[in-house]
Amino acid sequence: MFSTSVNLGGLVRKIPWRLSSTRKFRVRERLRDVDENIQAIKDSGVQFRQLDVASGLPSESSMPPRDKYFTFNKNSPTYRKGVHKVPKWTRLTQRTNPTARM
């Protein structure tokens, strides 16, 4: 299902450009849940490379709002778009920004 412009019949199915405060609250909840899961796995005493990668992720409390609610987008003038525009975004981990290629 796609959105069409109003003069073509107007099927409007828009994604708002920013999240409401309630949706942002739930974003933070989900981030904390993932933090707790990673901490629980660390507490179990196992050790392997992917766990180091996962525990290297910034925690919810240490992330700036810019990273919590927005994500990198090469096409927008500010190089940012709302994180909720990413397909399956509530079940993905996307906390870090791409690093610059020198």
Next chain:
Amino acid sequence: MPANWLQRALPYLPKNVLHASTSPNGGKGFYRIVLTRSAIGLPKGSQRTLEALGLNKRMAVVLHPHSQDTAGQLLRVKELVKVDNIYGDDLIQGRVKSVNGPSSGFTNVGSAAETRRW
């Protein structure tokens, strides 16, 4: 921790743990994993990881002994599950109220057929 903690905890554990804990490398603790989000629409890898963990529908609870293999699987689906660590002591001393999730909220106190005398 009593030496036979695992033996005493065994009746409370689901079958998959019963098999796993009999192996020498079973470890002391378990992951208590609850599937909170469905993997519908996610890559096949995530879906099959849940299947491999024994999580076939939402709010399903499984126990797995601590191991690198299971931990790696859990990292794969860390956005979909809730992970807790539980230990044999917790089970024996009742710190984990229920392995299989919340109680039904009522208990069977007897049969009505026994109390009716007509």
